[in-house]
Amino acid sequence: MLSFLLRRLVVALGVAVAVSALSFALIFLTGDPAIAIAGSGGSADDAEAIRLAYGFNRPIVVQYADWIGSALTGDFGQSIYFNIPVSEIIGNRIPVTLTLGMLAFATALAIALPLGVAAAMRPNGFIDRFALVLAVSGQAVPSFWLGLMAIVVFGVWYGLVPISGTDTWQGYILPVLVLAYSAIPELMRITRSGMIEVLNTDYIRSAQAKGLPTGRVILVHALRNAVLPLISLSAVQLGILLSGSIVIESVFAVNGLGRLAWESLLRSDLPVVQAIILILSLFYVVLTTAADLLNAWLDPRLRGGAA
């Protein structure tokens, strides 16, 4: 288990560094950041001054080395747009994103898991049909439309919840539900298919034959095996939810990481973009590594090599 753990960690670290290096290079391919920062009112001289001020005239490899060196010591530099330390801006946004992402994930899981299990119990039964409708609509309905409709109905018509902003906890209700809705289908379908597969295996039939209570068979014997793919998927889904939904954050005026990343990209605020990419790739790396470890713990066969 220990060598497995070490191998996973080395790979994880490599992925994080590769992502940040690649994104650094890609950003410079999208246009001259100095002209972008000077903006549509900037003259060529203004752009040149910015180029010198921020060192964009140096070779890109030097710029990257410079950045990663400081980043490793926790110094992400100053935001070009906000003129305050990047860590301060991100520090303000991360709690919002974590709250939104975690709550949405918990909600999605709380709905998808029982529904998936119930659907698998009786394929093509009433619950299964209902789950199918939910899954299809969850994937087909664009979340910004759903968000706007939720705003109109619950915010404007009935005035039950705030329309936008997260100044109060009530402000999280609509964005969490809408975000969760988009994550439910995949989680539910993988639970359902995993359960159906497991329920047809010999050992489940043996367990039922020897007279174990159905609840115990499902929860202990079947779910433990069916849950393996769900864990891997959950890591990815949670990663998506934590990296912030640009659309949901825009619609509900939630000031999280996703929209900050998008806005920063548009205004070429490279220090902010770089920091967010690094943090988000670390999120993913940590989550998928955790999922691998959890799966390996649940199923010793996955540990591979000399355990």
Place this chain on the structure above:
Amino acid sequence: MTLTTTTMARLLGASALALSLAAGAAHAGKADDTLNVAFAAEPEPLDSYKIAGRQGLILARHIYDGLLYKDLNTGEFLPALAESYEYVEPLVMEFKLREGVKFHNGADFTADDVVTTFDMVTDPEYGTRYAIYVDWIDSVEKIDDHTVRINMSKPFAGALEMLADALPIYPHEFFAENGSEGITRTPIGTGPYKLVSQEPGVRYELEKFEDYYPEGPKAGASIGKIVVRTIPELNTQYAELMSGNLDWIWRIPPDQASRLESRVQVISAPIMRIAYVGFAPLALDAASPIAKQEVRQALIHAVNREAITKAFGGAGSEVLNTPCNPAQFGCAQDVTAYEYDPEKAKQMLADAGYADGFEMEMVFAAMPRPVAEAVAADLAKVGVTLILNEQQYAAGVGQWRAKELPAFFSNWGSYGIGDAAFILSNFFGGGADDLIQDPQLAEWLTTADTASDREVRAENYAMAVKEIVDQAYWMPMYNFNVNYGLSPDLSFTPYPDEFARWWEASWK
């Protein structure tokens, strides 16, 4: 948001809007004397010397004052922190400063504030965003506590424009100690509103400054509190406005403005920004068809700008004949008008040797695709095939400066300033954005930019404008509008410079 998301959101949002018509409005703003404002874009840090976006600059102009203030109704420069000014020598301006003015932190306003502020922002280390703002200031001298002199480094006709609220004065002790980062964290000015709290880019709270000097150009503010939030999605802004949680939003697209009209107050105001297609005779080694004057003229004749303006411009937009906004000083209007005449265009193309038309790339940036497509469709009718290519402004203007583009479709806001210097000299004065490089044009413009006599300025700009139009270096399109959505309780007057003056707003 991406363009596609915005467009789709708009289509689907239409149904959301239609549904919401049944909602009631609470009008919370008037009840607690708070003007609730939303911007779609995040305001930049509140240091006017370092920012370009209107959102941050609007907030800054409520918090800070400049030496002068321009009355847009009369075009006159009014006293603000300076009571009067005069040119004691051609390049030396002397200002008598107002006595008894207080900063929000209680400090008295004196000559030291002016000297320290200008000394610091003219230092290249400070990183003032646009050189044009301050590069004309050589040094600032304190004569006595309430008299200062600005020694100019060069003649600059825009000096008064700049001093009129674009260059705020910061309290010298605080600013010298804390610099730009300090002033953006704790903005302290002499303006009619003081900042109570801010979460940068997210939320700002301002309160009326009771000690604002009563003779000031921004005196008489009526609304007690202003809360500004960032709400990126326009549909969400509409919902908040209709629910009475917002009192002021702006930059509503024309099609949506008409839909909102039945529910809230919608007003429209023309602004300085104009749309144009720039032609670059020097691009592609001056070998493209665009290098020929008749071809450029033919292209303008071929485009039905009237119809395009009507379809995409908005209520106050008009077709332009000049490469500047008619509202700008120096933008002479007695110039050749190229009427829509596709037959004439075809004839002119044939005479120029392009009877079968030609193919040409046009990059468009910061312009909606449908407008670019409308231009392309009109040109296709006379045999000219436009290859449309949408880019971010930075990428597009980079190619333009590199002389890789025969045509570039974009817009220019002249920093919101009503003076032709801020558009003509950038594109035709011989700098990097000038792909004409006509020494005669550059000479007229330099004379106009630097003369202090307004008649001389007007005359030289007029000659330049006429020449640019005759040569058809640009196909001017139309001026932009801004649509505002307001609470039915709010009385608000918009200005063409896109600076909201909430100190003039009041409840009905």
